[in-house]
Amino acid sequence: MKITYALLVTLISISFSLCCQAQLRLDDVRSLIVGVDDTQYFPIYASDGSDYYGFSQKLLSAFAKKYNYTFSYRILPVKRLYMAFWNKEVDFKYPDSPYWKAEERVAKEVHYTNPIVDYIDGVVVKPKRLGAGIENFKRLGLVRGFTPFALLKDIKERRIEVVKNNSLSGMLKQVMTGRSDGAYINIDIARYQMRERFRNAGDLIFDPELPHVKGSYLMSTIKFPEVTKQFNQFLLDETIMIRKMKAEYGIAD
DSSP states (O other): OHHHHHHHHHHHHHHHHHHHHHHHHHHHTTEEEEEEEOOOBTTTBEESSSOEESHHHHHHHHHHHHTTOEEEEEEEOHHHHHHHHHTTSSSEEEEEOTTTTHHHHTTSOOEEOSOSEEEEEEEEEOGGGTTOOGGGOOEEEEETTOOOGGGHHHHHTTSSEEEEESSHHHHHHHHHTTSSSEEEEEHHHHHHIIIIISSOTTSSEEOTTSOOEEEEEEEEESSOHHHHHHHHHHHHHTHHHHHHHHHHHTOOO
16 A cells, blocks of 8 residues: 555656646747848838837737737848748748748748738839830849849849849839839838838839739748647638738738
8 A cells, every 4th residue: 555655646746747847848838939030121020120010010919919929029130030040049930931042941841821911022113114124124223131033034144233232211212313223122112111211102113014923921930830820820810900900001911
């Protein structure tokens, strides 16, 4: 009877220890790090070096609150963000896409949420250049760290010269002053920048006849695929709220 009692105490102790360890792991996962790129892409997302803000921050915070997570944002340059993500220094990467740096993803098991924001990346030009055609396009404005997928062939074959800039506003100014023929950018963000920052929405406009790509921003993870499933359910459950949030920030639904 004494042995049985001792064994019972041992089993209870083991069970309690395992329970505590499991609870500890669950508690640990409540605080998650989202790696975001240090780019002024407002209204979709932006940062001032320490604070992350815009539509994406508001949406991610709403998800975290609903599922009782605490999100912190690690703001990094694009190249450094990829390194942090591959090395699992951050729990999630946003924005992301399976098509970005696809060759680096082959040997990695990356999990993605459903699309969060749909986008068109294309070229904005002065109104007088609208419809001039790719054959008359020679100089493309581009923010450092970004890849102009729609025009890569023309750039590699040296039909188009890339003029790089450190900021969106600087890139757009280059087009307005004639130093570039157009700028490669998310068209929602271009419209916002022209309307809110430069106070003249019509100075630069999207040219749909030039090469452009359509896609979606997703959130990705290597470490916590179960959270991406929760996020997908959140997108379904909160459709109306998200639609209103996009309208508030002037983002196409």
